[in-house]
Amino acid sequence: MRLLTHNMLASNVRGATTGYPLKLEATKFVTKEVELNADFLRGLLPKIDWRALVAATRALGLSELLPEEQPSEEEIFAEGAADVDGSAIRRIHHALLEIHVQEGSLVCPDTNRCFPIDKGIPNMMLHEDEV
Amino acid sequence: MKLKQLEGLLGGLTQFPAPKVELEQYPTGPHIASRMLYTAENSFDDITGKVVADFGCGCGTLAVASALLDAEHVIGIDIDPQSLELAQENSADLELDIDLIWSDIKSLNLKGFLVDTVVMNPPFGTRKKGADMEFLSMGLKVASQAVYSLHKTSTREHIKKAALRDFGAVSAEVLCELRYDLPQSYKFHKKREVDIAVDLWRFVPKARRSS
Numbered sequence: 001m002r003l004l005t006h007n008m009l010a011s012n013v014r015g016a017t018t019g020y021p022l023k024l025e026a027t028k029f030v031t032k033e034v035e036l037n038a039d040f041l042r043g044l045l046p047k048i049d050w051r052a053l054v055a056a057t058r059a060l061g062l063s064e065l066l067p068e069e070q071p072s073e074e075e076i077f078a079e080g081a082a083d084v085d086g087s088a089i090r091r092i093h094h095a096l097l098e099i100h101v102q103e104g105s106l107v108c109p110d111t112n113r114c115f116p117i118d119k120g121i122p123n124m125m126l127h128e129d130e131v
Numbered sequence: 132m133k134l135k136q137l138e139g140l141l142g143g144l145t146q147f148p149a150p151k152v153e154l155e156q157y158p159t160g161p162h163i164a165s166r167m168l169y170t171a172e173n174s175f176d177d178i179t180g181k182v183v184a185d186f187g188c189g190c191g192t193l194a195v196a197s198a199l200l201d202a203e204h205v206i207g208i209d210i211d212p213q214s215l216e217l218a219q220e221n222s223a224d225l226e227l228d229i230d231l232i233w234s235d236i237k238s239l240n241l242k243g244f245l246v247d248t249v250v251m252n253p254p255f256g257t258r259k260k261g262a263d264m265e266f267l268s269m270g271l272k273v274a275s276q277a278v279y280s281l282h283k284t285s286t287r288e289h290i291k292k293a294a295l296r297d298f299g300a301v302s303a304e305v306l307c308e309l310r311y312d313l314p315q316s317y318k319f320h321k322k323r324e325v326d327i328a329v330d331l332w333r334f335v336p337k338a339r340r341s342s
Contacts, residue, residue, distance in 0.1 A: 004182070004204050004245070005230040012240040020242050032228065040180050040203045047243050097204065100228075121215055124234035131238060 001122050003056050004096040007049055009122065011108035011115065013130045019108055021052035022115070024059040026104035036093045038082050045076070045092070057095050065091055137199055138165035144221045146190055147214065154211055155254035155262070159192045159281075163309050167279055167331055168196040168250065170306055175333065177248045177277045178202050184273060186236050186251035186266050191218030191229065193250045198227040206246070208232045208239060237265045244275040244339045252281045264293060271298040271336045278336065284308055284328035294334050302335040 011019035050070040057065045071088040081087040106115040106122055113130070116123050141161035150156040159167075172178040179201045185194035188207030195218075198205045207218050207229055215231045222229040232239075253266035263282060270278040271294065278300075282290050287305065294300040311327040 001230050001232075002204070002228075005206055005232070008241045008243050008245040009232070010240040010242050012238045019240055034228070037180060037203055044182070044245070047245050049243060119219070121212075121219070121231045121233050124232055124239070125210070126235070126238050 001101045001117060001120055002097055003053060003099055003101075004044075006056050006101070006106070007052055007096070009106070009124070011106075011111070011113060011124070013108055013111050013113045013126055016108055016110040016113075019110060021049060021055065021109065022106035023109060024056045024101070024104065024106060026060050026101045026117070028103040029060055029099055029101045031094070031098050032100060034097055036082050036090065038077065038089065041089065041093060041096075042077060044096075045073075048096070053095060057099075060099065060101075062095075062099075065095055132199060134165055134169050137169060137196060138162060140199060140225065141165055141192055141196055143224075144190060144192055144195060145217055147217070151211065153259070155256075155259070156189060156211070156214070157252070157255075157311075158189065159252040160311075161192070163281070163311065163329075163331075164192045164196050164252075166307075166309065167281070168193065168200055170331070171248065171250065171277070171279050171333070172200050174306075175277065177279070181247040181276070182206075182245055183248045183250060184208065184241070184246045186249055186270055187253055188218055188231070189214045189252075191221045193252060194218060194229050195222055195225060195227060197248075197250060198222065198229055199225070202248075205229045206232060208234050208236065210235050236269050239269055239273070241273045244273075246273050247276040249274040249278045249280075251279070255283050263290075267294060267334070268298045271300055271334060274336050275339045276336075278332075278334040280332045280334070281309070281311070281329045282332060284330050287330055290330075290332065294332075299337045300334045301337055302333075304333050305330045306333055307331050 146158045183197040183202040194207040249270040254262040256263035294303040
């Protein structure tokens with residue numbers, strides 16, 4: 001599970017109000033490089049919940065990866081930024097698409113129901129009495 | 132990527148070794164899957180560079196096809212953990228990255244309209260009545276751009292009415308009719324091959340603003 005998926009995933013357990021964002025507790029993650037697509041990020045970013053994304057990176061111990069406040073669009077999409085190591089757009093790309101959480105869990109913020117992540121796959125299955 | 136090439140790659144995927152009757156696990160054959168995704172991309176630009184979710188992904192055929200057509204992010208969702216394992220193997224074999232979620236479609240909760248396109252080959256609802264409608268209703272809740280789905284041709288009017296009236300679609304269009312040649316997957320299929328006519332649908336959900 002990558003953090004882009006985490007950014008949209010919510011719990012639907014009985015008693016949850018929004019069920020979002022799920023608190024990430026990761027014991028193992030890997031990173032895998034993929035090509036940066038600035039046009040894709042431009043369309044995506046307005047829909048991203050920045051706080052949830054930052055919280056997820058901090059939960060992985062990557063406290064320096066993203067700033068608390070979202071950088072301006074001018075800064076993120078400045079010409080040539082995609083080619084500069086450590087630029088905002090590279091960091092955002094890395095956070096959303098290059099980190100794969102392998103083992104850990106997702107915790108519902110309203111109910112504390114824990115959804116385990118096993119071999120990269122979050123288990124969002126609910127028992128009959130939780131629906 | 133050419134259609135033939137896509138179909139060829141999908142033909143190499145591992146299918147369910149033991150399909151589960153109660154989940155209506157009919158594999159999506161490479162012929163249908165390749166045409167479905169090829170049309171979605173070439174006629175409507177709904178795949179390349181998009182976030183695509185495959186509902187009831189099974190062994191991952193439509194998810195893999197989306198990734199092969201350069202979807203930027205692909206998520207496969209299924210209720211059956213063995214299917215997800217297969218989907219993981221199938222995508223790894225082709226060196227594709229697909230995120231997988233173990234979930235029932237009806238209790239899925241995806242926020243923010245981050246998914247552009249939903250693709251699915253839902254259960255036809257013959258074993259569990261209404262299963263196809265649960266999938267379609269959730270697809271139209273989640274997608275911001277389009278939903279592609281297969282439904283039996285015999286249910287065409289019903290699907291159209293439900294999509295437009297009950298699930299808020301702004302358009303529901305049959306793109307083509309396909310033959311679903313089901314190899315004898317289950318014992319209750321008496322004939323060796325059961326040929327079912329299915330429609331390839333494209334639904335457009337109501338306009339969305341990100342929240």
